[in-house]
Amino acid sequence: MFNLSGLSTSKTESQHVKVLILGAGPAGLAAALYAARAELAPLVLTGIQLGGQVALTHTIENYPGFPEGVGGSELGDLFQKQAERFGARVEFDSASAADLSQRPFKITTDNGDYTADTLIITTGASPNHLNVPGEVELTGKGVSYCATCDGWLFKDKKVVVIGGGDSALEEGLFLTRYASSVTVIHRRDSLRAGAVLQKRAQENPKINFIWDTVEAEIVGKGKVEAVRLRNVKTGEETVFPTDGIFIFIGHTPNTQLFEGQLAMEKGYIEVDDKMQTSVPGVYAAGEAADPTFRQVVTSAGMGAAAAITATRFLEHENK
Ligand code: NAP
Numbered sequence: 001m002f003n004l005s006g007l008s009t010s011k012t013e014s015q016h017v018k019v020l021i022l023g024a025g026p027a028g029l030a031a032a033l034y035a036a037r038a039e040l041a042p043l044v045l046t047g048i049q050l051g052g053q054v055a056l057t058h059t060i061e062n063y064p065g066f067p068e069g070v071g072g073s074e075l076g077d078l079f080q081k082q083a084e085r086f087g088a089r090v091e092f093d094s095a096s097a098a099d100l101s102q103r104p105f106k107i108t109t110d111n112g113d114y115t116a117d118t119l120i121i122t123t124g125a126s127p128n129h130l131n132v133p134g135e136v137e138l139t140g141k142g143v144s145y146c147a148t149c150d151g152w153l154f155k156d157k158k159v160v161v162i163g164g165g166d167s168a169l170e171e172g173l174f175l176t177r178y179a180s181s182v183t184v185i186h187r188r189d190s191l192r193a194g195a196v197l198q199k200r201a202q203e204n205p206k207i208n209f210i211w212d213t214v215e216a217e218i219v220g221k222g223k224v225e226a227v228r229l230r231n232v233k234t235g236e237e238t239v240f241p242t243d244g245i246f247i248f249i250g251h252t253p254n255t256q257l258f259e260g261q262l263a264m265e266k267g268y269i270e271v272d273d274k275m276q277t278s279v280p281g282v283y284a285a286g287e288a289a290d291p292t293f294r295q296v297v298t299s300a301g302m303g304a305a306a307a308i309t310a311t312r313f314l315e316h317e318n319k
Helices: 026-037 073-086 147-154 166-175 195-203 298-316
Strands: 014-022 043-045 089-091 095-099 107-108 113-121 126-127 156-162 181-184 207-210 211-220 227-232 237-241 245-249 251-253 282-284
Touching: 014 107, 014 298, 026 073, 026 113, 043 113, 073 089, 073 147, 107 251, 113 195, 126 195, 147 166, 147 245, 156 166, 166 181, 166 195, 166 245, 282 298
Parallel strands: 014 043, 014 113, 043 089, 113 282, 156 181, 156 245, 181 207
Antiparallel strands: 095 107, 107 113, 126 251, 211 227, 227 237
16 A cells, blocks of 8 residues: 555645645655755655555566566556655645745645645546546446455456457456456557557456447446447447446646646646746656646656756755
């Protein structure tokens, strides 16, 4: 699990820091490591999702340095320990407002106010919802957005995975540990996921596919019983019985707090190749600013770059 030991949640009046980092996923903790090693004593506010999305991933197989793969929460824990070793502080707190109109920048949380000479935004992204009838009502009652969290509840049961990307296949493969069958339902007739995952999923005897199909409704009284499907080519509707529905249809960046204050494109914070946003002294990294790569390794790299740029910015000001 993500390391909660030593995380402070105490009420603060107003704290000033040189580098404030919002989010404790790979981007935030890599930024913290670099800023700490530059002796800037960065403060990381974790947000609600401790460790970011990586902490919800069972195994990461493509982070360099771990030839056998590494557990997602274990990797998050290692990131945190490494940053703390050099003096980064990690607090369990979540920003509720941001004022980037003047320096120092002001961030408000339930626990108090923070002012910061520089701000590194690594708030990540949250899973998208299907927005169909039954989804909200049955979330936690068979509808899930996290196989690592909820997969064990479906031992010897039939589950459905929605989506055709890497997440859908990776999580679908994970679910075969528990479920008796995993049906991947995709809105097109070809997958978006990378070749390795495609091959592995297609070769797994527990996984089968339904193509060209979207979800019209999630059906069940008190728990998921079925999903109503519509074939996008024929228009035919069917009811597919299932015990669980895992939805992996992409993510939306968690950047609402900065709307109107930073330049954005489709919700992603715009950054240049030095991770600088439209406001000097504010940097962004990881999925909040990356519509393209969205990998653990690229997020960590962006976080490191943001911290290096912030360090140079402060050096220039002699801070
Ligand atoms: P993604 O690549 O954006 O894929 C989302 C999938 O959901 C697509 O197949 C999309 O269909 C489908 N979809 C979107 N909206 C839908 C809707 N309303 N109804 C039904 N289906 C819908 O998202 P992701 O799989 O979460 O991956 C995000 C990023 O993380 C990617 O860059 C991916 O490479 C990366 N990732 C990597 C790994 C890995 O390398 N092991 C693992 C997980 C994630 P279309 O294909 O038709 O657009």
